[in-house]
Amino acid sequence: MAGHLPADIRPWNVRRDNGLTNAIMRETLASGTRRFSEGKRQVFQGYESQEAARQAGVQAKRRAVAHLDELLERAQATIQAQGGTTHVAATAGEARAIVREIAQNAGVRLVVKSKSMLTEELELNKELAASGMRVIETDLGEYIIQLARETPSHILAPAAHKNRAQIRALFEVDAQQAHLPPPADDDARSLTQFARARLRQEFLAADMGITGGNFCVVETGTVALITNEGNADWVTSVPRLLVCVVGIEKLVETWEDLTHLIQQPAMNGIGQRLSSYTTLISGPRSQFGEGPEEFHVVFVDNGRRSLVGTPYEDVLSCIRCGACLNVCPVFRQVGGHAYGSVYSGPIGVVETPLLTDFEVGAELPSVACTVCHACGEACPMDIDLPGHILRLRQEKVRRHLTARSANWSYGMWSGAWATPAGYRRSLRLARLAQKIYLRRGWLRNAPGLAHGWFITRDMPKVADITFHEWWAQNRGTGAHD
Amino acid sequence: MTKPWAASQERLVQMFEVHWREHGGELFRVREEQSWPHVLNQAWTTLLGDQGGSVVYWVNADVAHLNWENWLRRCGAQAVYGWDAADDMRSRCAQAVLGLTGSQWAVAETGSVALIADADRGLLPSVMPPAHIMLVSTQHLVETVQEGLQQIPGSHGMPPLIKLVTGPSMTADIEGTLVVGVHGPGRVAVILYDTVGTLGADELR
Numbered sequence: 001m002a003g004h005l006p007a008d009i010r011p012w013n014v015r016r017d018n019g020l021t022n023a024i025m026r027e028t029l030a031s032g033t034r035r036f037s038e039g040k041r042q043v044f045q046g047y048e049s050q051e052a053a054r055q056a057g058v059q060a061k062r063r064a065v066a067h068l069d070e071l072l073e074r075a076q077a078t079i080q081a082q083g084g085t086t087h088v089a090a091t092a093g094e095a096r097a098i099v100r101e102i103a104q105n106a107g108v109r110l111v112v113k114s115k116s117m118l119t120e121e122l123e124l125n126k127e128l129a130a131s132g133m134r135v136i137e138t139d140l141g142e143y144i145i146q147l148a149r150e151t152p153s154h155i156l157a158p159a160a161h162k163n164r165a166q167i168r169a170l171f172e173v174d175a176q177q178a179h180l181p182p183p184a185d186d187d188a189r190s191l192t193q194f195a196r197a198r199l200r201q202e203f204l205a206a207d208m209g210i211t212g213g214n215f216c217v218v219e220t221g222t223v224a225l226i227t228n229e230g231n232a233d234w235v236t237s238v239p240r241l242l243v244c245v246v247g248i249e250k251l252v253e254t255w256e257d258l259t260h261l262i263q264q265p266a267m268n269g270i271g272q273r274l275s276s277y278t279t280l281i282s283g284p285r286s287q288f289g290e291g292p293e294e295f296h297v298v299f300v301d302n303g304r305r306s307l308v309g310t311p312y313e314d315v316l317s318c319i320r321c322g323a324c325l326n327v328c329p330v331f332r333q334v335g336g337h338a339y340g341s342v343y344s345g346p347i348g349v350v351e352t353p354l355l356t357d358f359e360v361g362a363e364l365p366s367v368a369c370t371v372c373h374a375c376g377e378a379c380p381m382d383i384d385l386p387g388h389i390l391r392l393r394q395e396k397v398r399r400h401l402t403a404r405s406a407n408w409s410y411g412m413w414s415g416a417w418a419t420p421a422g423y424r425r426s427l428r429l430a431r432l433a434q435k436i437y438l439r440r441g442w443l444r445n446a447p448g449l450a451h452g453w454f455i456t457r458d459m460p461k462v463a464d465i466t467f468h469e470w471w472a473q474n475r476g477t478g479a480h481d
Numbered sequence: 482m483t484k485p486w487a488a489s490q491e492r493l494v495q496m497f498e499v500h501w502r503e504h505g506g507e508l509f510r511v512r513e514e515q516s517w518p519h520v521l522n523q524a525w526t527t528l529l530g531d532q533g534g535s536v537v538y539w540v541n542a543d544v545a546h547l548n549w550e551n552w553l554r555r556c557g558a559q560a561v562y563g564w565d566a567a568d569d570m571r572s573r574c575a576q577a578v579l580g581l582t583g584s585q586w587a588v589a590e591t592g593s594v595a596l597i598a599d600a601d602r603g604l605l606p607s608v609m610p611p612a613h614i615m616l617v618s619t620q621h622l623v624e625t626v627q628e629g630l631q632q633i634p635g636s637h638g639m640p641p642l643i644k645l646v647t648g649p650s651m652t653a654d655i656e657g658t659l660v661v662g663v664h665g666p667g668r669v670a671v672i673l674y675d676t677v678g679t680l681g682a683d684e685l686r
Contacts, residue, residue: 028656028657031657032653032657035657047590049590049625053627082639082641138664139654140654140655140663141652141654144654144655157653157654157657158654159654159655160657162655163656164655164656167655188655188656188658188660189660191655192652192655192660192662192663193662196662196663199664200575200664203664204571204575220634220639221639228650228651228652229650229651229652229663229664229665230608230650230663230664230665230666231663231664233604233607233608233644233664233665234608234664236642237604237605237608237642238571238605255631255633255634256627256631258630259626259627259630259631260627262626262630263591263626272647273500273590273591273592273647274591274593274626274645274647275647276504276646276647276648276649276650276651276665277644277645277646277647277650277665278593278644278645278647279642279643279644280642280643280645281641281642281643282639282641282642282643283641284641285598285641285642286641290598290603290604290605290642291598291641291642295641
């Protein structure tokens with residue numbers, strides 16, 4: 001069954017141009033993605049053991065996806081045996097309802113969250129707010145965009161499109177409402193210190209914590225959370241209720257599988273051997289005074305299972321490290337918002353239409369990829385991103401999701417070049433037709449779809465005599481003498 | 482004469498030091514019991530300067546007999562609370578200037594320290610105060626994350642809460658500028674100590 005993802009319904013060219021004209025975002029993303037990619041290159045140097053771990057990790061993820069139903073059953077049994085409660089949601093709507101009911105039954109008024117792409121996908125905050133709860137994002141970047149009522153522009157750097165002055169302005173309003181002194185200055189340090197004090201109020205008052213899960217280990221019933229800020233440690237330790245919302249594709253079978261995978265997100269995403277905080281939670285607190293009294297794990301499908309057994313199955317191995325975003329020449333220019341989906345960059349191009357059966361982001365495989373294959377090289381889980389993008393383009397043609405003018409143009413082109421005679425004919429035609437567009441010996445424009453290509457490029461004209469023609473005239477007859 | 486075991490342990494100590502410092506963590510070494518008060522004082526000064534305030538602490542069994550409360554007070558602590566499961570522990574942690582904790586094991590090749598919560602050890606002292614000191618026995622250094630994690634789950638099943646600390650709390654969410662001390666401690670130190678009786682007197686000198 002297809003899933004549902006929130007969508008920015010503005011057309012691609014509007015979203016794209018918004019990205020291209022956002023100077024702040026482009027500057028931050030350019031330096032950030034470069035730093036992350038360079039960090040990744042360096043961290044793998046002289047650390048050969050992690051290449052073996054990565055390969056073992058890929059195998060572990062592939063095995064898990066192949067046995068998803070069985071693993072889901074077993075994970076639930078383990079977590080329940082350790083005192084946790086489990087839930088399975090087939091759709092986004094079910095997942096929202098489950099979390100809302102857990103919160104309502106416990107009389108929750110304030111929820112603190114650590115970063116989770118899945119809860120963005122579910123638009124969970126909206127649901128809880130509609131039921132009268134306050135929901136606070138505690139990852140610094142997420143908190144900033146929550147105050148601005150926006151969505152993340154990068155998986156790892158959600159507020160990359162905001163500058164210090166904008167953030168200070170948001171914090172000043174927030175400080176007033178929270179009766180706190182405003183940030184002392186607009187440097188990153190003062191702004192961060194304000195957020196520390198501000199979010200501390202919320203952490204200490206919260207009734208419920210919500211996290212995602214980087215991995216979920218079937219054998220031990222463990223949800224693994226990785227952060228650099230330490231906010232997940234507050235969220236898991238302080239409120240009396242903890243809900244981990246976990247995509248079913250996050251399951252891995254054994255503890256050993258986890259040991260292979262645990263360093264991969266930080267190594268590949270930001271070039272660290274391990275993130276500052278790795279938190280492994282396997283149940284509610286027992287007899288002693290730390291950790292949640294109630295521990296819930298909500299497993300969410302929302303379109304994931306529909307990929308099992310298809311050529312796209314390996315997409316479910318994604319560990320959300322962001323490596324493909326960091327190397328993508330399109331992402332680096334337009335930023336995350338242009339994709340109009342929670343998931344951006346190459347993985348978003350593939351996953352958004354796949355999870356929603358082309359309801360959201362159907363345009364992405366055609367418009368947001370240069371087929372440079374950098375993402376395929378960068379992906380630590382060996383997901384065939386470039387191959388999938390091409391496969392999705394083919395799928396779009398089969399489903400008649402491409403523009404009729406494009407189908408016609410490409411149909412003509414492929415028909416013409418299918419035979420040598422057709423190819424020669426098309427060149428003779430082009431040589432005649434190009435006269436309209438020739439300026440100083442260069443082709444500066446072309447009709448129809450090809451016009452767009454010429455906006456930023458010129459092309460040498462079709463030669464007065466092509467090599468084939470020259471060969472036939474001068475050497476063709478004598479070549480085999 | 483250095484025993485082969487001690488030599489390989491020393492290699493792990495050096496490896497741990499490189500990676501722990503890489504993240505901006507401070508490192509101190511205690512080779513014999515007498516130097517604890519002095520080293521603790523050094524660590525305090527490095528992390529907190531001449532700042533006073535309250536401390537929440539727990540330590541591993543092998544050093545539990547030492548006079549922590551007294552030493553911490555001499556460093557500048559105005560109040561010292563040993564960790565227990567009492568309800569007011571949360572507010573004590575929130576007010577403390579320093580959390581001092583033991584650890585389960587530490588990983589040399591990543592510079593990580595593992596903390597496991599149980600009845601006598603909480604993780605809040607590692608999260609809430611602005612500074613955190615971890616005591617790590619050199620005996621409990623392992624080379625890889627995998628080696629460390631393989632020690633869990635133990636015979637008592639799965640501990641509900643495990644944490645690996647790999648440097649201070651940090652963020653680069655504002656214009657990509659690295660800032661430490663977001664939600665967790667911005668200043669972290671490890672005190673590596675050799676346990677008397679396990680190492681021979683040779684290695685301690």
